Amino acid sequence: MPVGVKLRELLPRGYTFTVVGIAVGVAGLVALGAMAERITRFIEGGDRFVLGQISVAGEGMGMGTGFTAGGLLSAAKIAEIAAVPGVSGVQAQVMMPLNTSTSQFLTLTQELVFGMDLSVPIPNRHYRELPVRAGRPLRAADRRVTVLGADFATSRKLGVGSSVALGGQDFTVVGVLDKTFTAPDRFALVSIDDARDLWLRRDPLLVQAFGAGSLRRNDLNTGAAVGWKDGEDPDALARRIQATVAKVNVTIPGEISRLLRQSTAFFSALLLGIGTLGLLIGGLSLSNTVTAAVFERIRDFGVKRALGATDLHLLREVLGEALGVSLSGGVAGVLLALGIGTAVDTRAIREGQQLFLFSPRLLAFAVVFSVVLGGLAAAYATLRIARLSPAEAIRRGS
Amino acid sequence: MLLRARGLSKTFTGPGGTLVPVLHGIDLEVKGGELVAVSGVSGSGKSTLLNLIGLLEPPDAGEIWLGDERVSHLGRRAQCRVRGASIGYVFQSFLLLAGLTALDNVMLAARYVGRDRADARREALGLMERLGVAHRATHHPAQLSGGEQQRVAFCRAVLNRPPLVLADEPTGNLDDEHARVILDELHALAADRGTGVMLVTHRTEASARADRVLRLDQGRLATR
Numbered sequence: 001m002p003v004g005v006k007l008r009e010l011l012p013r014g015y016t017f018t019v020v021g022i023a024v025g026v027a028g029l030v031a032l033g034a035m036a037e038r039i040t041r042f043i044e045g046g047d048r049f050v051l052g053q054i055s056v057a058g059e060g061m062g063m064g065t066g067f068t069a070g071g072l073l074s075a076a077k078i079a080e081i082a083a084v085p086g087v088s089g090v091q092a093q094v095m096m097p098l099n100t101s102t103s104q105f106l107t108l109t110q111e112l113v114f115g116m117d118l119s120v121p122i123p124n125r126h127y128r129e130l131p132v133r134a135g136r137p138l139r140a141a142d143r144r145v146t147v148l149g150a151d152f153a154t155s156r157k158l159g160v161g162s163s164v165a166l167g168g169q170d171f172t173v174v175g176v177l178d179k180t181f182t183a184p185d186r187f188a189l190v191s192i193d194d195a196r197d198l199w200l201r202r203d204p205l206l207v208q209a210f211g212a213g214s215l216r217r218n219d220l221n222t223g224a225a226v227g228w229k230d231g232e233d234p235d236a237l238a239r240r241i242q243a244t245v246a247k248v249n250v251t252i253p254g255e256i257s258r259l260l261r262q263s264t265a266f267f268s269a270l271l272l273g274i275g276t277l278g279l280l281i282g283g284l285s286l287s288n289t290v291t292a293a294v295f296e297r298i299r300d301f302g303v304k305r306a307l308g309a310t311d312l313h314l315l316r317e318v319l320g321e322a323l324g325v326s327l328s329g330g331v332a333g334v335l336l337a338l339g340i341g342t343a344v345d346t347r348a349i350r351e352g353q354q355l356f357l358f359s360p361r362l363l364a365f366a367v368v369f370s371v372v373l374g375g376l377a378a379a380y381a382t383l384r385i386a387r388l389s390p391a392e393a394i395r396r397g398s
Numbered sequence: 399m400l401l402r403a404r405g406l407s408k409t410f411t412g413p414g415g416t417l418v419p420v421l422h423g424i425d426l427e428v429k430g431g432e433l434v435a436v437s438g439v440s441g442s443g444k445s446t447l448l449n450l451i452g453l454l455e456p457p458d459a460g461e462i463w464l465g466d467e468r469v470s471h472l473g474r475r476a477q478c479r480v481r482g483a484s485i486g487y488v489f490q491s492f493l494l495l496a497g498l499t500a501l502d503n504v505m506l507a508a509r510y511v512g513r514d515r516a517d518a519r520r521e522a523l524g525l526m527e528r529l530g531v532a533h534r535a536t537h538h539p540a541q542l543s544g545g546e547q548q549r550v551a552f553c554r555a556v557l558n559r560p561p562l563v564l565a566d567e568p569t570g571n572l573d574d575e576h577a578r579v580i581l582d583e584l585h586a587l588a589a590d591r592g593t594g595v596m597l598v599t600h601r602t603e604a605s606a607r608a609d610r611v612l613r614l615d616q617g618r619l620a621t622r
Contacts, residue, residue, distance in 0.1 A: 303493045306454055307554070308482015308510035310475050390481075391454035398491065 015325050021289030022329025022370060023336055029282025030337035030366045034356035036274045038181065041357055043264045045182025050256045052126030054226040054238045056081060056090075059247040073248065074219040080245045081226060086237045088227040092117040094195035095222050098166065098188065100202065111152060111186045113166055115195020118142075123227025130184060135160035135175030142191045147175035151185040154349050166190065167198035181357060196220040279369075286329070286370055287377035290322060294381035299397025301382075305390035311383070318382045319375055326374025330367040337366075399463075400561055400594040401428040401451065406460035408446050420446045421617045424460070430561060431592040433585060435605045438614035444598040445566050447614065451596065452485050452564045453477045464562065482511040486555035488580075490567035492547040494539040500550045501526065501535040507557040518557065525553040529583070545576030552583055556593075563587055565597045569604065577601065 060071030073092070082090045094115035118140040122128055129137065130147075138147045146166065148158060153176045158164055162173045166188055177184055190198075199220055228237050235254045242250040261268070301314055309317075341356035348355055385393060406424040409417050420443045428434050436444050450457045453469060462470035469480050486507075494503045501522060508518035526532040529549040531542075539547055548568060555563055565584060569577035581604050587593040588609070597604060605611050613620045 299493070300495050300497075303495065304506070304510070305478070306452070306481060306487050307507050308478050310478045310510070313478075313510055389455035391449040394454075394489075394493065 015293065015321075018289055018293040018325055019329045019332060022286050022326055022374065023332035025282045025285025025289065026330050026333025026366055026370045027336040027340065028285065029278045029369065030334055030358070030362065031341060031356065032274050032278030032281070033362045033366065034337065034341055034358050036271045036278070037359050037362050038355060038357040039267050039271050039274075041181035041359075043261075043267060045180055046260055046264075047257050048126045049124065049183065050251070050260055051234075051253050052124040054228070054234060054241065054253060055223055055251040055256070056226055056241065056245075057223040057249045058221075059249060071249075072215075072219060073221040073223055075216065075221075076219075077245060077248055078221065078224055081224065081241055081248070084237070084241050084244050086229055086232040086240065088229045088232075089120055089123045090227075091120045091123050091225045092192060092218070092221040093223050093225060094192055094199060094220065096195070096199060096202070111188070112183075113190060113195055113198060114187045115190050115192040115198075117192040123225045125227065130180075130189070131178040132175045133178045135173070137175055138189050138191065140191070142174070143194060144169070144171055145174045145190075146171040146194075147177060147189040148173055149177050149185040149187040149189075150179035151349070151354065152188055155351065164188070167202055169194075169198060169201070179354075181354070192221075193217075282366075282369070283373055286326070286373050289329075290326060290374045290377040291381045293325070294318060294322075294378050294385070297397070298385055298388075298393050301385050302388070302390045302393030302395075302397060305386075305393065311386045314386060315379060315382050318378045322374045322378035323371060326370045326378075327367070329374070330370030333370065334363050334366055399427050400430040400432075400465065401426075401596075402463040403427075403451060404461050404463075406447070406450050406457045406462070408443070408450060408455075408458055419617060421450070421457075424617075424619050426612060426619065428562070428594045428596060430594050431588050432609045433588040433595040433597060433607070435608035435611045436596060436598045436614060437600070437605055437611055442614040443617045444614055448564045448566050448596060448598055452487055453481050454487075478510070482507070483558060484560050484562060486558070486560040486563040488548070488552055488555045488563065488565040488568040488584075490570040492539070492544075492551045492571075494547055494551055494554075496539055499536050499538055500531060500542065500546075503539070503550055504553045504557055507554045511558055513558070522553060522557055525557060526550070529553055529579075544571050545573070545579070548572055548576065548580055552580060556587065559591070560593070562594045562596070565595065565599075567598050567600070569599065569601060577604075581607065 056073065058071030058073040058077065075092075078090050078092055081087060096113055098111040098113050116122070116138070118138060132147065133150065135147070138145070146164065148164070153159065153173070156164065158173050158176075160173055160175060163170050164173060165171075171188070171190065171194070177187075177189075179185060196217060226241065228234050235252050238250050238252045242248070304314060338358055341358060345354050345356055388396070403424060403426050406421055407419075408421040409419045412418045424447060436447065438444050449455045451462060453462070457470065460470070461468055464480065464484055467480075469477065472480065494500075495506065498506065501519070504522040504526060505518050508515070508522070523532055523535065526535060529552060531546050531549045531553070534542055534546055534550075539550075542550065548571070552568070555565075563584070568580050568584070572580065581601075584595050584597060585607060588595045597608065599605060
């Protein structure tokens with residue numbers, strides 16, 4: 001067997017600081033990347049939601065803003081919408097802020113009570129059902145029970161069987177949703193009848209309208225989700241509904257998606273900045289550490305050249321070592337970032353926040369990035385050293 | 399003739415771009431089995447001469463022949479082959495690799511010439527046994543004394559049985575007892591194996607035992 005590089009030389013002695021240096025750089029990259037992933041998921045989730053359905057509200061402002069905007073959408077209007085050609089289903093909904101003091105401000109942290117008419121299937125093509133992490137989904141006949149979004153439940157330390165007060169009424173938690181990293185994480189899902197009760201308790205004007213007999217209970221809807229038949233153009237259908245049904249506000253999925261992207265342009269720019277910064281900091285730290293580690297061994301290269309090593313021999317050995325060292329540093333950096341992120345998120349989650357999203361693609365990218373960049377940096381340093389004569393390399397390293 | 403050098407010259411560039419001539423047109427020859435000592439004051443160019451002959455750096459002018467091959471004009475890759483197979487080096491500061499054990503340092507010489515690993519290991523251990531450092535085979539250089547390190551370095555230099563061994567002040571960092579061991583080995587190399595040895599030394603007793611002494615004075619050679 002020819003004399004070759006031994007396995008233990010792939011992780012040679014004296015590389016502890018190099019591995020630590022790489023780990024710090026990779027940890028920075030992963031942490032910044034995880035924040036970017038978190039923002040991306042939020043934006044993509046919202047976009048996916050609005051592109052999956054046509055949202056219709058009654059004409060006027062009604063209560064709240066943002067998701068809760070719109071006047072009453074009566075049962076008659078919902079029937080009219082359902083009759084528009086191309087509509088596959090209409091689900092009446094009541095959506096309102098849990099805390100009325102925040103109702104005038106659409107915030108990223110707003111908690112919402114979301115009542116759905118589960119006697120019809122969820123029309124949203126991208127969310128046919130909301131996946132449940134624990135317990136069970138909400139059912140049509142449910143009353144005074146709720147299924148909570150992941151952050152809603154975690155921030156209040158609620159689980160299946162817990163009791164929670166929504167608008168002054170006690171509800172039993174029967175399920176907790178999977179984390180979606182977008183709006184439903186802050187939802188309390190209830191039956192539409194329970195949502196209507198909460199609305200009536202909250203808004204005295206509605207009670208007076210009921211007393212006058214001008215409203216029926218199933219007229220109490222803040223909006224409706226509209227689905228379309230296969231092959232139907234959703235934007236065209238939305239315009240058809242707008243043209244056919246009087247006094248409703250119809251969101252055009254394509255337009256609302258564009259508006260959503262415009263309104264989140266700041267976050268997209270932030271995302272780009274964070275990503276660039278992460279790559280720059282992590283990349284510079286990593287390549288600098290590996291290059292310095294190779295240059296520190298310049299004397300060893302001189303000795304090896306004196307013993308007959310060719311450029312190819314040296315390159316192969318250094319790349320072998322760089323692979324071991326940068327892989328160790330990369331994995332250590334990922335673990336370090338996971339540790340820091342988990343510690344920070346453990347605190348943040350008490351406020352219903354999560355700052356980091358360590359997606360598998362991010363972690364895989366970080367490890368591959370560290371190995372590839374480590375290899376390139378090592379190859380660059382080796383080729384620089386290989387230009388020197390053996391005597392010069394020994395002199396410089398001594 | 400094992401080694402022939404003709405018209406070797408070398409000039410270094412000093413601070414501020416000043417030129418520092420070190421060697422001027424050196425001619426020399428070394429036969430197989432001959433031990434040639436090179437002496438001279440510090441800065442006379444002894445180490446540079448050994449570096450040029452050992453292909454550790456290129457001369458500005460002149461040529462070097464090993465046997466029938468003009469090695470000074472070979473390409474980089476071919477010079478690597480010559481260094482690995484035909485020249486052994488013993489340095490004053492040992493130059494062992496800190497991350498490797500004593501045995502692995504010795505075997506490093508075999509790695510780049512494609513020798514069989516088992517065969518190289520057997521021979522390395524035999525050499526270390528003869529030099530009295532076999533019991534230190536698994537130790538790292540930092541765990542060895544200066545004398546032991548130089549004996550390990552000597553084993554590395556001769557593992558591939560090179561026809562030419564260059565020793566640059568090999569006893570410079572050793573006490574008399576350990577210096578004698580190394581000098582004895584260099585003499586044995588020349589006498590028993592027919593190896594050509596060039597030895598840069600300040601030790602009078604080393605020069606006295608040499609077959610020939612070359613004296614360098616301000617980069618010029620004077621045979622004594």
